[in-house]
Amino acid sequence: MHAPSPNDPELDHWIATFRGPLVGLIASWGATWARAEELAMDTFAEAWLGRDRFVGDRSAPNAVGPWLRGIAFHLLAADRRAQRKAPARLDAEPVAPTPAEPGEQHERLRAAFAQLRVEHQEILRMHYLESTPAGPLAALLGISRKAVEGRLYQARIALRERVARLVPTGGGR
DSSP: OOOOOTTOHHHHHHHHHHHHHHHHHHHHTTOOHHHHHHHHHHHHHHHHHTGGGOOSOTTOHHHHHHHHHHHHHHHHHHHHHHHHHSOOOTTOOOOOOOOSOOOHHHHHHHHHHHTSOHHHHHHHIIIIITTOOHHHHHHHHTSOHHHHHHHHHHHHHHHHHHHHHHSOOSSOO
16 A cells, blocks of 8 residues: 555645635634644644544545544644743744724724624634635534525624624714
């Protein structure tokens, strides 16, 4: 039996199908976007190295998605534990200043988004920020495509309602 190369078609398929939603999911768990991208790639590396331990059909997205989600969750938890244990560095890079105010509408959207339930934030990030269709999201989250579409619908309604509550009323702009 030959060992697959790092350019294994199975691994390439997992990355093509799940990279975007996995990054969005990890970011929704609180990682920065840059760290979420790193952890997603680490997830694929761990999955590929441990593929022999996978039980199920490795070509079935509904089986692979939850497996990858579990690996990502454990990698993020380990990453957080390591950060808590790491001593503070005196030579650490200073934190970059935040960019200028992005505008009133953007701030309202950001504030409204922060008020959403976690599952609504998660599905919106994965779908819109990572441009992921409902099928891969369903496989990654271990739910049906209809459930993904329902969550997206409910999340959009909730976001729209929260933004509307934040719109200033009266004689102002």
